Amino acid sequence: MKKLIFPYIWLITGLALFSCKKSLDLKPLNEISDADYWKNADQFKLAANEFYTFMASFNTVLADGSEGANPGPAPHSDLRSDLITSGSRNVFSNGSNTIPLTDKRWDTAYSRIRTTNYLLAQAAKYSSPAEISKYVAEAKFFRAYVYFDLLQLYGGVPLIDKLLNVNSPELQAPRNTRDEIVDFIITDLNAAIPDLPIEAVITAADKGRVSKGAAQAFLSRVALYEGTWQKFRGNAARANALLDTAIFRSNEVINSNQYTLFGTSGASAGLGDSALKYMFILENQKSNPLSITKSENKEYILANRYDYSLRQIRMNITHAAFANIYWITRKFANMYLCQDGLPVDKSPMFQGYATTTSEFTNRDNRMRYTMVRDGYYHWDNEIGLGCRITWNGDATDLAHSRGKHNSAFSSGYHNQKWASERGLSDNEEAYDYPVIRYAEVLLNYAEAVFERFETISDADLDKSLNLVRNRVNKTMPKLSNALVAGNGLDMRTEIRRERTLELFMEGFRVDDLKRWKTAETEMPMPLQGIKWKGTAYETRWPSLSTAKMDADGVYIIEDAGARKWEQKNYLLPIPSQQRLLNPNLDQNEGW
Template identity: 65%
Template sequence: MKKTLLKYTGILTALTLFMQVSCNKLVDLKPINEISDVDYWKSADQYKLAANEFYTYLISFGQVLYDPFGANSNGGSPHSDLRADLTYNINVFSNGNNPLIITDGNWNTGFTRLRAINYLLDKSTKYTNAPEIAQYVAEAKFFRAYVYFDLLQQYGAVPIIQKPLDVSSPELMAARNTRDEVVDFIVKDLEEAITVLPVETALGAANKGRISAGAAQAFLGRVTLYEGTWQKFRNGNAGRYNGLLDKSIAASNAVIAAPDYQLFAPAILGDSALKYLFILEDEKSNPAGLNKSTNKEYILANRYSFTQRQIRQNVTHTFWGYGLTKKFADLFLSEDGLPIDKSPLFQGYAQTRSEYRQRDHRMLYMMAIDSNYYWDNENPGARTTWTGDAADIASSRGRNNNATGSGYRNQKWATERRLNDNEEGYDWPVIRLAEVYLNYAEAVFERNETIADADLDKSLNLVRNRVNKAMPKLSNSLVSANNLDMRTEIRRERTIELFLEGFRLDDLKRWKTAETEMPMNLLGIKWKGTRWETRYLVNGNPPFPVDANGNLILETGRKWSDKNYLLPVPTQQIQLNPNLKPNNTGWE
């Protein structure tokens, strides 16, 4: 603890990192290597420049689409979807075998970041013209809440540090604050920031990408939904969790009511809008040639650019064709709005393409269908005419072959335009409007154990019907007539829409369903009795063991215990500060 909290991250050094994200156009960055701390903090521009460091803290591709955890790693990616149950990935976190570790880079990084944020806030108290820097102080409070929420999700109760510490600070040996205290601290910072931050339209082109009041409200809605449901499903105090859910409803509703944001659904792209949203660039990256200016759905984004700040991770080749599980494929409804086990439209698994027919159209744009033509960034392999004509098909990577891995393949996050590996420049959606709609619907339902059709129509159904214009809306009558469960259907919509965006594992934790979902075998396609039985063989045998229902078993023997709901405080920190004990349940 002491070692981490005393680690000095100089504001000026960290600012150099922000020069790599100049595509945000937040400010003209000037060389400031020679400026000492004594000479700094004397103008609003200097506070703005200092606040720019915090934008490098936003989650992005590397923290969600990858997870480098291994024997010699230092914490890995705690929000990665690879740690959950919808991708084919053997991972010590997903199968409940993560160990007690000595040091954790996520703990260290969190408190290092808090020191930088607290440093700006401390300096701001001495600035004579407070209104002049109020926006950057509010941004700092947003980011302090952002970092603390990340720590809360990982470790639960953590120490609250509100000022820069020195070697004599008693806080170095403080105990952890309670979970409730940490949450209240996060909420307080966000509510204070919201009253000061400008609305999206007031930011102007020069400041596009900075934290807006809408972003802070949306994040408050996320935080309070998370904690409200965490407490509810652990038999917490009803007054406490209902109060948090009330805050979530109000915050999300404020964003919904604002005119600043809208779902990305250009008519010219039709159902494919959802696919191209995630690979939108200012270069031609979709059949209509739309660029990032048409995207009003991203409320807060980690912003990239092919010309100014490339992602520098091989996103397309890593995730084009990445293995998915049968659990994920089976979540998609049929076109009649019913689960496949209830719908007469479901066409079964006999053929390699049959299960994709007459399903939720999102399935067509998130998953790669066997024998369809697909494109990626290769040359040849990238799109040419973007029309699907003979020339376009000739330039494709050919017909997709799902007879590999789990038999289910991903296409989300894979570009179709020609570029070299690691050069993708699409933005990461830290917060997007679809999530806010889903947060609102869930918070209303969990607060009241019921939800009116009007509330569904102003939120969840907009997401559901974005690319499913003819699908029946989720409604109380649909649920009642078909013996469905409203909570299950709300969670289904969230799981599908936010897939591979860093929510799945955290959702299972807050719902307290990880103990049921995570130990399940990871399954692939139905192999026995289907076309796959002759299409997908390894030395004349099924590629994996087959269960009693004929499905490929990708991984078995998975487990999940209560201790896996939180990560352990790293043992090195407890050695430095014994007052951090006891460790989280099961890690003592």
Template identity: 55%
Template sequence: MKKQLLKYLNIIMAGAVLATIPSCKKALDLTPQDAVTDATFWKQATEFKLAANGFYNYLRSFSNGNGDGHGGSDLGADRGALARGTNTVVANDNNYNDAYKWIRNCNYLLAKAKEYSKPEEIKQYVAEAKFFRAYIYFDKLLTSYGGVILVKDLIGLDAPETTAARSSREETIDFIIQDLEAAIADLPSEGAIGAGDKGRVSKEAAQAFLGRVALYEGTWQKFRNGNATRYNALLDKAITNSKAVIESNQFALFKPAVLGDSALKYLFILENQKSNPANITKAANKEYILAVRYESNNLLKTIPGQISFGAIGADMSRKMADLYLCNDGLPINKTKTAFSRATLTSEYQNRDNRMRYYMCIPGYPYWQNATNWHINWDWSPVDLANARPPHDEWSNGTTGYGNQQWAAERQVPNSQEGYDFPVIRLAEVFLNYAEAVYERNGSISDADLDKSLNLVRNRINAAMPKLSNDLVTVNGLDMREEIRRERAVELQGEGFRMDDLKRWYIAHIELNKPMLGVHWTGTEYETIYSYTGTGTPPAGIKKRPGITLDANGDVVTDPASERKFTEKNYLIPIPTNQMQLNPNLVQNPGWQ
């Protein structure tokens, strides 16, 4: 019955007319018991809950990204057209279409809620509708197109909004914030959500998202010389809401002592089946504030969808590798420890532990779900014998730097892994707080760093010096750059980087640099990958990959000549079919 309800509800909420199923000729023409009509559905609070369930499909996930190409950046080798600045005006844009379709669905529930006689019974689902409407306006529209047409109510085909001009960026952000603050007032705290409803949006999730929104727009305006009163108010809002989540004590960084410095690796592949050496399950994860929740059985998740994973070996860039600090808390150009690129593994030594758990170290064994899974999780000869052969830097990519973040280590078929996708996690909230404080005040105290950024930094780097004002001063560092570095390293696989480059107003600088791989000339790479013949290479020697080197002897996988990111690329163009349908739409600058 629930599947049929959802089927018909989707039709209703898309604005289509639902025809009743014909019945046998009788004295009374009764609506069939397995059909739903608009007149019979919105009668109980449980039906509003069922309708709200569908909104969870709008969250970013493994299979649902943002049409603006948020995953592309300067940290992975595949930048894509949007990050390259080579995208063009398109006639039809599914990102734009889906956003307004989903907003209509939220507005439909809100319209029906006004007719419901017991508003207290459904206030949570009304709040969820407002949260998701704000989420869509921000994640799919504002970050892609800037200010957009604001549809605040359920409208008909002849409503003025169908041919309205775009609202300003400021009006759009203000509406998003208004929705989120209304949602926060009526959403339950995480601790008040029952076990059967875990995964639903909480008050803290909405506060955390508002913190993200306010930080995004506050910095967007600040680095474009916007109105200081306005961007400071936004940064204050980011601080207040992020701090509220932190001080709620509803969440905690995932760092079981038994996993030691591998905790972060296993956080991303945590399943209810044995997915780590300590057999810790999802119940131990208090870090995810809002997540798309997957289970591996029959490709189902608690809120429907499907999973795919990032395979071992996917390219990472030199920039990503160089962002990791050395274990003395200093970058590679200032470290007091030994740093070298002479061998395949030397640059991975004495580094932030996240480097060895996010990236693949050449020559190390790795385990990967469908083919090379852990036998007994004890790294014994038997376990090692089933590992993937030592990682070949050129097996899946072109830079020599590989990724392992999302690869399951238990035996499970591809696309049937059951780990959750973090839409919002506590580590991001800590980093949002630290950045907002710094950008608001032009400085940040050691006390604020210790209750936010340093908790993230030292989660699996207990011996690494904390980020402090003294560390920055003594070593000639830049506090802003160190805060941004921490964000890039911690969140590198979660789709934040492109948005960060745009809001900091440095995308036109960073994305136009060449994409580099490993240093080649004079290193072990040049020695080992030296065979250029057509037969079998000699023992210990591998075939030279098809690479291009720059004047410094570095592998270049994407030259600067391919980079064309300019001012216009900070926003993507409105699709031309929408421009034709609505003569009052104005195209984004540079795309006319």
């Protein structure tokens, strides 16, 4: 089989049949005989296809099954952070989670590690290593990918780099240290990079497979994460070495000229300020005013790929993402700069909160394309009455819209990221999920340089962060040392602001707060909605008069008394069942 058809079907699902009786799944592989398989490169390719089901997706980033003793698959969801909430409070966000009996993330991770180890074990016996080198590289990439997820959640974990049997002593071994896990991840990625192709030479049939740029970009993510984790916990020497790696690898991606920000060149530039909005809902069917298709998107370095005919997302993305489920907090809304490049508490351009839309005026254009403005026409995927018809915003489009948005519910701040404007039935959306995108790499570079040297030149800002900032803010002043010094700003705060705004609802926020060691400050803050007292919302939303307000008349969704963040919350607890199976697994501190 030469055509890559992951992830439209679950390939070789029987290739790894695992036992649930051990923390590391050990049951022998199924009926496929090794004597009959692993004969040629195509069979290694087919086996490697299963790795692509490991990637983050809408289900693992937007959803959050945090209720009950067995949390669901979304520990990186922004619902666990301080940026968004929902109709029910999140136990991971307010610090009230407890030790679970089991955790699907732990169980699934070790099943996946076994799958990668199995291919690597077979590859070691293959007579022509060069024929399968890129599939070996894919196995190492995805093994590193899974271990990084475990690291973010639990810190040090058991390191398994070979196939085990029921008598393997590793089953009763203590956890490896955090440093050992990080070093192993970096070793795997460094080994994979030379054998992966650059994006430009990947054939159409293989588009979507891991490229050299994807491995370099992912290594920049890992090294920045752990470099800052170590820096803000006092380990400068290790931090500096990791930050050097993050700078080097992100710079490799930048200098490769394989990727560009969507909306900055080619046909997508015609979308203007709306480019960022339409990139996230890009389909090969008409899904934007210029009928641009996925082939125009050179920003997604690695994506979980969907297709309207072959593999729909099968989640109610639009109706969940648009306005309703995700309640944006005032903290996030206030992060958007004004068009003079200054925050709302410093900019003379800021129009205040008197009306329901005044705070949107003169702001970073990402605000109006990420959030929904009160009183403005909007569209979603409702066929016939609610979706775009002409895509021109003309009378026909307006007549078929959902009408003017009313913000008087939830927090008063509403999301539109990930919400389609194309008419289609619920659950049929098919835009890709960006596992790694070029904007993140640019932001990784800027942050790594600053944290490594405690300073960053304007030239380095211009080659990285400012490309992201000015993508849809063509007239906004660039972030520069003069802007920071002349306006009493803090460079670290501004670099983190850009990252937070750009990567909103892509599964980064709670992990960023943890690595920066600022979760203990940010997470206990109250979750707030709109300013109600003394604004138009008093008339628009009179029922909110009975809600809790602060001294400035700002709606409090969850007050500080209900929120906490202890040091133990920086890592999840090891599931208790795993510690019963292996008594040598020590628990994370504080649990």
